[in-house]
Amino acid sequence: MSGDEELAKDLGPLAALTIGIGTMIGAGIFVLPGEAITRAGSFAIISFVLGGGIALFTALSASELGTAMPRSGGAYFYVNEALGPLFGSIAGWANWLGLAFASAFYMVGFGEYVVAIAGLPDGFVVASVTVPWIKFIGLLAATLFVLVNYIGAKETGRLQNVIVVVLVLILSVFTVYGATRATPANIPGSKGLTPMLETTGLIFVSYLGFVQITSVAEEIKEPGKNLPRAIIGSVVIVTLIYALVLVVMSAAVEPGFIQTQSEANNIAVVEVARLLMGPIGAGAMLFGGLLATASSANASIMASSRINFAMGRDRIVTPNLNEIHERFGTPYRSIALTGSFILLFIVAAPINTLASIGSFLHLVIYGLLNIALVVMREADAIDYEPSFTVPLYPFTPIVGGLLSFALIYYIEPVPRLVGGVSCCSPRSGISPTPGPRPRSKAC
Amino acid sequence: MTDDSSASLLSHLLVPVATEKDARETAVALAMYDPERVTVVHVVEKGGGVPDKTPVEQSESVAEAAFDAFRERFPEAETEMVYSRDVVEGIVDVAAEMGASAIAFQPRKGGRLEQFLAGDRTLRLVTDADRPVITLPGRSG
Numbered sequence: 318m319s320g321d322e323e324l325a326k327d328l329g330p331l332a333a334l335t336i337g338i339g340t341m342i343g344a345g346i347f348v349l350p351g352e353a354i355t356r357a358g359s360f361a362i363i364s365f366v367l368g369g370g371i372a373l374f375t376a377l378s379a380s381e382l383g384t385a386m387p388r389s390g391g392a393y394f395y396v397n398e399a400l401g402p403l404f405g406s407i408a409g410w411a412n413w414l415g416l417a418f419a420s421a422f423y424m425v426g427f428g429e430y431v432v433a434i435a436g437l438p439d440g441f442v443v444a445s446v447t448v449p450w451i452k453f454i455g456l457l458a459a460t461l462f463v464l465v466n467y468i469g470a471k472e473t474g475r476l477q478n479v480i481v482v483v484l485v486l487i488l489s490v491f492t493v494y495g496a497t498r499a500t501p502a503n504i505p506g507s508k509g510l511t512p513m514l515e516t517t518g519l520i521f522v523s524y525l526g527f528v529q530i531t532s533v534a535e536e537i538k539e540p541g542k543n544l545p546r547a548i549i550g551s552v553v554i555v556t557l558i559y560a561l562v563l564v565v566m567s568a569a570v571e572p573g574f575i576q577t578q579s580e581a582n583n584i585a586v587v588e589v590a591r592l593l594m595g596p597i598g599a600g601a602m603l604f605g606g607l608l609a610t611a612s613s614a615n616a617s618i619m620a621s622s623r624i625n626f627a628m629g630r631d632r633i634v635t636p637n638l639n640e641i642h643e644r645f646g647t648p649y650r651s652i653a654l655t656g657s658f659i660l661l662f663i664v665a666a667p668i669n670t671l672a673s674i675g676s677f678l679h680l681v682i683y684g685l686l687n688i689a690l691v692v693m694r695e696a697d698a699i700d701y702e703p704s705f706t707v708p709l710y711p712f713t714p715i716v717g718g719l720l721s722f723a724l725i726y727y728i729e730p731v732p733r734l735v736g737g738v739s740c741c742s743p744r745s746g747i748s749p750t751p752g753p754r755p756r757s758k759a760c
Numbered sequence: 761m762t763d764d765s766s767a768s769l770l771s772h773l774l775v776p777v778a779t780e781k782d783a784r785e786t787a788v789a790l791a792m793y794d795p796e797r798v799t800v801v802h803v804v805e806k807g808g809g810v811p812d813k814t815p816v817e818q819s820e821s822v823a824e825a826a827f828d829a830f831r832e833r834f835p836e837a838e839t840e841m842v843y844s845r846d847v848v849e850g851i852v853d854v855a856a857e858m859g860a861s862a863i864a865f866q867p868r869k870g871g872r873l874e875q876f877l878a879g880d881r882t883l884r885l886v887t888d889a890d891r892p893v894i895t896l897p898g899r900s901g
Contacts, residue, residue, distance in 0.1 A: 327806050
């Protein structure tokens with residue numbers, strides 16, 4: 318049987334790493350830098366580094382929890398084990414809806430890229446209602462990616478690895494080329510600490526991917542070694558890429574350029590590339606933006622069905638949600654429901670609100686993850702034997718938890734409110750059934 | 761052992777099943793032919809370097825449910841769970857490993873579109889197998 322168990326684990330270190338990078342890189346670099354620089358000036362760079370720092374603390378905690386409990390469901394499962402069903406439900410719903418909000422955000426970003434490529438006007442009129450093209454295309458694209466996951470096309474996963482490599486290449490060329498044009502004199506002034514922290518809250522949606530690696534922990538080869546490497550590695554790599562791209566965007570063009578482009582509703586990163594490298598640069602960035610937002614959404618839709626499975630296992634949602642399609646072999650109901658959330662959110666909220674709510678919900682999970690780690694350590698559970706342990710315990714998880722919760726304070730009030738309602742209220746509708754929880758302990 | 765050419769076609773059947781419903785229907789269809797020995801197999805489709813469609817734990821519970829349903833008719837049936845990137849390849853390999861006399865299965869119905877999207881496994885199994893393949897009638901749909 319152990320031979321079979323080994324065969325079930327066929328995700329190598331690179332595949333695990335690209336799940337994290339692929340989910341994260343889409344949003345951060347291709348949609349938000351313009352907004353971030355406009356809001357925070359040169360401190361936008363610090364916003365991205367700070368975001369990466371907060372993510373790194375939680376990444377360390379997630380790595381330890383992941384190697385101790387390589388079970389499907391990731392973050393939700395750890396919080397549920399350590400803090401019980403109330404916080405487990407909060408983490409589960411926050412993770413699920415957080416991914417749906419983030420996917421909606423990615424898809425609107427995808428819409429922006431298509432509109433920029435096709436040179437479409439702002440909107441079109443149907444029955445005297447103006448439909449914005451960006452959202453319309455976002456809806457179409459979301460439907461497409463939900464369908465792709467619904468029928469379970471294996472090819473998309475393989476494509477994901479290629480996409481991540483292409484993206485890293487495009488951004489490397491951009492960074493290296495941009496660096497030759499950079500002068501410190503171009504860097505805009507800062508706008509102070511508070512805008513910087515608020516910007517960190519907005520852009521934190523760029524650091525949501527690493528926790529999704531834990532949701533496929535049971536499929537990773539030698540998880541004791543590869544899981545921490547993939548989680549921590551993906552956070553470090555994307556933080557580095559974000560920081561370098563932001564430095565180039567600030568230093569290689571004249572001050573005010575980004576703000577002008579943002580106000581003209583142009584995509585900042587594309588316009589910077591156009592200025593530096595001509596139409597080829599702009600083309601590569603447009604292409605990269607499409608790939609990046611698509612891969613983020615695709616990975617998130619997959620991850621949310623894993624969370625649903627774990628929630629169904631613990632009866633936080635009905636297990637019927639996880640029924641597998643007779644022919645496609647996919648958890649089609651879960652994918653369809655997540656898909657309808659995504660479509661609803663695209664229609665309901667502007668892009669920055671989607672990003673902020675996605676950030677908020679994930680910060681809640683990250684905070685809880687850090688607490689879960691402390692609880693597991695202090696409770697001294699017999700079967701808690703992580704092969705990776707966080708350095709500087711208890712300092713690391715405590716700081717990670719405090720930073721995560723503190724950043725929530727700086728997220729704009731409206732999304733914070735909506736996020737709070739959406740992660741806490743559904744529980745009242747679906748009451749967790751008490752009773753024996755069917756759980757086959759891994760032996 | 762059963763590779764002997766004189767052995768009956770039904771001496772040791774390998775029966776691939778997917779879900780609980782599929783396993784139950786297949787068992788009903790097979791029962792009237794009274795095979796000597798039956799091994800029921802569930803192939804978990806692996807992503808091959810990319811995440812699976814379903815968590816491993818869920819795949820395993822689906823397999824268990826399918827085996828239980830099959831055993832309602834064939835309490836003696838042996839079971840085998842296999843991980844493979846390709847379901848058809850997995851079935852063919854297991855059949856060779858255990859020296860099955862034949863592979864017996866019930867083709868699934870489905871519209872053109874579904875068949876196109878999921879790939880026509882019936883055709884592939886029939887053409888790729890290196891031993892007799894028996895298709896069982898009576899799929900209720």
